[in-house]
Amino acid sequence: MGIKLDNIFDAFSKNFIFRNKNILQSNYTPETILHRDEQIKQVASILRPALRLEKPSNLFLYGLTGTGKTLVVQYVRNQLLERAEKQKLNLKIEYINCKLKKVGDTEYRILAELLRKFGEDIPFTGLPTGQLYQKFTELIENKTQLFIIILDEIDQAVRRIGDGFLYTLTRINSELKNSQISLIGISNDTKFIDQLDPRIKSSLSEEELIFPPYNALQLKDVLASRSKTAFKEGVIGEGVINKCAAYAALSHGDARRALDLLRVSGELAERRGAKEVTEKDLDEAKEKIEKDRILDLIKTQPKQFHFVLYSILLLEENKKNKIFTGDIYRTYEKLCKNMVIECLTQRRVGDIIAEFDMVGIVNAKVISKGRGGRTREIKLAIPETLIPKVKEILEQSLNI
């Protein structure tokens, strides 16, 4: 006989907090989009020629995460398609998220995904890419007059597979007779466009649009509007919403983060059986989200990153003095020898540590050593309470 869970379930079924929690999920499409009128209008006017089946300029959208890029583009897409249907236009607009591994991690997969949008059944591997491109141009020629391709999180695909596929896509028009394609690239990485081959860059960003971060007041409006239908009446006070908006404004105005915070706060209140979300729930939610973020981040790093991080952890544990890059490298080297794995160069390990610094796993401080020499002093930036869990993840990954 297991334990009786009725009490636990009953307590949960008395839901005092949420009316509809889905409204706070990030994949939920809100009814109103606040503080993005300007961007909506600009995207709409850039794409407007599509309603006369004239090729719109390629468009490149960029801005930090959670600034409403995906939301705005999808909104304009839907409106355009509605009009196109009324006018019986042969216009096709498809959205592809390159961040998804099974979509964006090879050129083959991106093409296969595009072909599937025409209802083609493409095997997951096996055909030559040349053949896929040929099929693709045929389909566009035969099935549509204008094809707008939205490549969301395009930086993720380019990072993994290079920018060759973009080059090809931007050149396809020269092979088409009856039809044309336009590209919309979206990136969370604001420096991405400058890393592209200049020819691709100028073609992709015929038009460019930046999405600035939301400020605290704007976030407050977004949160207030979504929480009206997400929470039961009287559950969430203005104080909590204001504080939540302020937190998210500090982490570069990310609306996704703001919504997550509010949702997790509600869940914590619900778990306590409370009838109200408090600022304390919010603070706990903030801590929980930050911990989850760090753990997820660590889990998804490649093996060599795990070796480097494990070396830092070992050094921290036996720390007598400050830790410098050279110390980490020596520990790492020993570890590689013991585990009989390939050892990266000191320079490469330095790069990995710099990446850890960038995502907030460590803090690195540059120290000059005189005569132009420099090193970095490294401190672990993972909260103390998380370290055992992190160690467990690394040991499992590295079979230690």
Ligand SMILES: Nc1ncnc2c1ncn2[C@@H]1O[C@H](COP(=O)(O)OP(=O)(O)O)[C@@H](O)[C@H]1O
């Ligand atoms: N102006 C807004 N009004 C309502 N919800 C918004 C607004 N901007 C962003 N959101 C919500 O915030 C989350 C992140 O927005 P998203 O468009 O995915 O950002 P990005 O693509 O720039 O990372 C989504 O859940 C979205 O619905």
Ligand SMILES: [Mg+2]
């Ligand atoms: Mg997005």
